[in-house]
Amino acid sequence: MTLADAEQQEPTELPPPRTRTAASLARQRRRAALARFWRGYRAHRAGLIGLGGLAVIALVAVAAPLLVGDHVRSVTAATGAPLAAPSPRYPLGTDQFGRSLLGLLVWGARVSLTVGLLAAALSVAIGTLVGVVAGHFGGVLSTVVMRVTDWFLVMPTLVLAIVLATVMSRSVWTVIIAIGVTSWPTTARLVRAQTIAVESRPYIERARALGGGHRHVMTRHVLPNVMPLVLAQTTLGISAAILTEATLAFLGLGDPTVVSWGGMLQDAREAGAVSSGHWWYLAPPGIAIAVVALAFTLCGRAVESVLNPRLGVGR
Template sequence: MTHLDTALDTALDTAHAPPRFHALRRFARAFAQRPSGLAGLGILLAFGLLALCAPLFIGDDQLDVVKVDGPLLAAPSGDYLLGTDQAGRSILLMTIWGARSSLAIGIIATLLTVLLGSAIGLLAGHYQGRIGKALMHVTDWFIALPSLPLAISLSAVIGQGSASITIAIAVTSWTGTARLIRAQTLAVEARPFIERAKALGASDAQVMLRHVLPNVAPLILVSSTLTVASAILSQATLTFLGLGDPISVSWGSMLNAALAQGAVSAGDWWWLLPPGVAILIVVLGFTLTGRAVEHVLNPRMVSGS
């Protein structure tokens, strides 16, 4: 086979490839040209891999305060790279295991937030009459409420645990996504192809799901990547305040236990720094990834930067 035949076959394969494949490939190429986005994605992959593989090398006897037999409040050493807590548990293993709870709650809360905010934004943007005004009044009412006290109140009312924290974060974080999607929905529905679709008899559901939603999907993706960072911070804050599962190990619960045991006054820095630094790095990873995705999907931002 000659080089001309090979080139012709490649061109034919490319021509028959679906448009979404071309868009995905263009997105991957543009994203790969942003070092900050690749760094953030690398951070997230590293923490995600550690969280998934943690049960393979961390057993219950290493996290259970009854079964563990390590030295109490030992400073970092060769045996315990990040020291131990008041029960003799390894801070390094607890930090790795805490990624599972913190990332899981942050991601699930973000999914609920994006689903709720996107649905309300689409409905408020499409139905611009009484329904849209009522939805925006509800959104403005939630924006006026302080998010942290509201999340604390919801967690206390629903009950202590990971599920209550996830619901509290979702209920108090959807307003920004709703207003963003509503604004984009209004812009999309002002385009001529929406008028043509309505003239051809498209129903409201078809207009929103087939025509508007694909056009606002990139904005939903950007919003979700940036919302995860704030969700993880909210999860750490609520668990630090003692509203999480008292049995589960998370970064917020580690900081709560360190404060309760007087690690600050005792100078046990190795108990405080690892969970705090882990939160900082993961939030930075999501922020860098989200900003890179935003730059790739928003040409006006790329040209202005």
């Protein structure tokens, strides 16, 4: 090819640069935010300990049918001596029916964790909705809503939960609803304060000037900014929900057909384990409740510290 032929040849067009859609940019920002969050969370040793403990407990709860089998919950299938002390065959002893307390403890983790997670999620969902609506609209609506919130706040949560669990049918869902609808006021107060702070920022005024309505402002601007607070409140509320579930079950207001840690304590009390000195019946479920509550609290404090470093939560 001569130089003249090369000059006459049309130049090769370069491919257009690949455009990045808004969805891909949003996914990239979320991945970067999660990476930053994990780097900050890893710096909290106590939070890692709590997360590791919860991972082990959750794995044991999920694998309960494989680890101990379903027959361990049956009274008719029990083969051990009633209230037997710990032994190689029964590492944690037996209950008054001769069932293995280790197997019951593993099965009880499923109910306790489920109730704690769902009850905390329901409580935070109600509190977030009430807080965002009250903080966004203000005026008479905010005043009325917050007075109702104050009424729930000053009433003892456990007393309200006991009343609801008493008038409703005895089931796991009753316990979840009783805990969820009585423990949301603290979240509502926090979310309302955060909503008011967010809506005072200039970009909210620009969004309204461009035609953004109430739904757009609350879902696209306010809610994403209060979600870190909601996440931290959820992790802290799970431990309280687990303790409340154990208390309701201990008072005989839980579902008698399922095995939970609080129900095990109730059975131990009815069997006279306290007066007869059968410590192996009382200690395992009590320690399990304390360990799970502590693990969720450690995780919640770590999450709260990462999302709001000004709190200065110890590492």
